[in-house]
């Protein structure tokens with residue numbers, strides 16, 4: 596099949612969503628003379644697209660057209676009432692749909708439909724075998740959106756719409772690995788009672804940011820009913836960096852994936868665990884993101900016939916998130932001489948002993964809880 600590649604799915608309408616100015620809860624502060632853009636800015640993706648087009652791996656990437664989802668496709672995950680509420684919100688001008696920072700304004704519906712549809716186009720590429728490794732470069736992000744509610748910059752849960760679509764097409768076991776620095780609460784809630792979808796989220800604490808979003812992401816959220824044992828939360832200490840993330844992938848994520856033996860792996864590919872991100876408190880550098888991509892690829896090769904779908908989530912540092920996304924793709928490709936990280940400075944201050952010491956505790960607690968719930 597020639598030189599191995601990763602397919603990049605892109606649709607320009609994802610740039611139409613503009614949440615405006617100002618920090619999350621408040622919008623622009625009357626105390627400031629200069630308004631910062633809202634963190635979930637189109638520039639994030641413009642830079643990600645740029646580095647993939649211009650970087651040394653450009654000739655190993657295949658650009659594919661994204662598309663808009665149909666309403667019926669979005670309703671594979673979301674309720675019709677919720678989809679209606681988003682379309683209505685757009686008509687009313689800038690609306691904070693979650694009582695917090697998730698803004699819907701003119702252009703947001705087009706962007707949200709293009710994001711969900713491009714994730715589905717990428718899924719088609721993966722499942723058809725044409726592009727077994729595909730990345731959907733989409734926004735707004737999705738993993739905080741539950742079936743009936745937007746949250747945390749997320750309107751539609753692009754990844755979960757793809758997971759439902761894959762399940763409906765006959766894929767019997769799908770694993771989601773969420774390495775966005777925030778808990779993938781919307782994805783968790785969507786599949787909490789299901790044994791065909793293993794949801795794994797590694798994240799910093801601070802799972803609660805407003806009344807619509809109660810604290811979540813603890814180890815004792817193990818799934819419910821048939822879903823017991825199919826949700827694994829890995830809360831990481833603030834300051835967790837490259838060494839400890841790699842250990843978490845090897846010592847917690849890998850065994851869980853090995854036991855589940857998925858036929859498809861979907862990565863919630865956020866870069867906000869990078870050490871420059873204003874919305875995260877972890878310390879990953881490009882090296883850490885390379886390893887995330889590399890290990891996800893290895894697991895997909897081992898279990899899923901190589902089928903790996905990456906869907907863009909958070910990552911708000913406009914420059915460094917793009918470099919870190921690039922490193923993920925290098926890891927997926929197994930590039931032997933990855934790009935030198937010109938920007939990282941904090942990797943050397945990582946203190947991996949503490950986060951690594953949590954790994955056996957998380958494993959023990961989760962195993963005991965699952966065994967207890969099943970007995």
Ligand SMILES: [Zn+2]
Pocket residue numbers: 775776777865867908909910
């Ligand atoms: Zn995030």
